[in-house]
Amino acid sequence: MMIDAPVPKPDGRQSQTAAAIQRGVLRFLAAHGQAGLPEVSLASGRRADVLALDAKGALSIIEIKSSVTDFRTDAKWPEYRPFCDRLLFAVGVDFPLELLPDDVGILVADAFGAELIRAAPEHPLAAATRKALTLRFARAAAGRLAGLYDPDLRPAQEW
Amino acid sequence: MMIDAPVPKPDGRQSQTAAAIQRGVLRFLAAHGQAGLPEVSLASGRRADVLALDAKGALSIIEIKSSVTDFRTDAKWPEYRPFCDRLLFAVGVDFPLELLPDDVGILVADAFGAELIRAAPEHPLAAATRKALTLRFARAAAGRLAGLYDPDLRPAQEW
Numbered sequence: 001m002m003i004d005a006p007v008p009k010p011d012g013r014q015s016q017t018a019a020a021i022q023r024g025v026l027r028f029l030a031a032h033g034q035a036g037l038p039e040v041s042l043a044s045g046r047r048a049d050v051l052a053l054d055a056k057g058a059l060s061i062i063e064i065k066s067s068v069t070d071f072r073t074d075a076k077w078p079e080y081r082p083f084c085d086r087l088l089f090a091v092g093v094d095f096p097l098e099l100l101p102d103d104v105g106i107l108v109a110d111a112f113g114a115e116l117i118r119a120a121p122e123h124p125l126a127a128a129t130r131k132a133l134t135l136r137f138a139r140a141a142a143g144r145l146a147g148l149y150d151p152d153l154r155p156a157q158e159w
Numbered sequence: 160m161m162i163d164a165p166v167p168k169p170d171g172r173q174s175q176t177a178a179a180i181q182r183g184v185l186r187f188l189a190a191h192g193q194a195g196l197p198e199v200s201l202a203s204g205r206r207a208d209v210l211a212l213d214a215k216g217a218l219s220i221i222e223i224k225s226s227v228t229d230f231r232t233d234a235k236w237p238e239y240r241p242f243c244d245r246l247l248f249a250v251g252v253d254f255p256l257e258l259l260p261d262d263v264g265i266l267v268a269d270a271f272g273a274e275l276i277r278a279a280p281e282h283p284l285a286a287a288t289r290k291a292l293t294l295r296f297a298r299a300a301a302g303r304l305a306g307l308y309d310p311d312l313r314p315a316q317e318w
Contacts, residue, residue: 023309027309027311027313030314030315031314031315033316036301036305134293134294134297135216135293137297138297138300141297141304150186153186154189156189157192157214
């Protein structure tokens with residue numbers, strides 16, 4: 001038996017701009033020793049655009065804003081802060097950065113990479129929250145990976 | 160920009176029997192609410208065939224034995240025990256189970272699933288080891304996933 005190559009599908013909910021920024025952000029994270037996982041459901045029911053985990057266990061949430069409209073229609077971004085040590089926005093090269101709040105990190109990204117324009121303030125998670133988030137991250141990532149390799153894999157629950 | 164479907168390659172180091180058992184084990188784990196990740200490098204330098212993480216954070220190592228020879232030539236399997244809460248062997252349906260040691264769990268697997276023949280004794284990990292292993296699991300899984308979606312992603316280090 002050969003285990004064939006998985007063929008995942010693009011995420012149809014995402015705009016092309018958001019998809020490009022996501023790829024650039026994931027490249028940036030990888031190049032800086034952080035593992036990034038897109039679209040992670042949090043205990044609050046919201047989904048982080050990207051959750052990143054560094055080698056020491058610090059968790060960053062990167063919210064992707066594909067346009068000014070996308071940013072202005074999202075009043076709920078502060079709700080991500082309790083689920084990370086650092087909160088960043090990632091925007092395209094044309095985004096007017098002065099619109100962004102002062103207390104978040106900023107990444108400017110395109111499909112090929114990203115640049116850290118402003119480091120994020122740190123607000124360390126409580127140990128129990130970090131543990132739960134890391135577990136969620138780990139199980140979601142492995143579950144998706146296994147599902148790519150074996151489309152007939154049937155999880156008992158959502159990861 | 161579309162993010163195209165990833166096309167991972169089969170692991171050429173693995174026998175067909177081992178690959179079939181691995182798939183069955185991963186299906187079993189998913190059906191029982193555990194996220195399984197194949198081929199996880201441990202701090203000892205050895206690689207666990209499958210590392211599984213349940214919803215409470217318990218870690219199991221499942222060592223795949225594709226044949227009696229494969230089992231008999233591995234004198235080092237006890238070295239996995241310090242890296243898990245439970246240690247199991249997964250073997251094919253023709254494997255003579257009486258050869259296996261008493262103090263490990265047993266899964267009998269084929270390419271379509273697995274059955275738990277004997278539960279593994281539990282030996283809970285120290286908190287620091289569990290934390291380090293969970294972090295390693297999380298970063299490896301997300302790093303592989305990102306690499307499948309973007310073959311040009313360049314990690315700064317091995318996950």
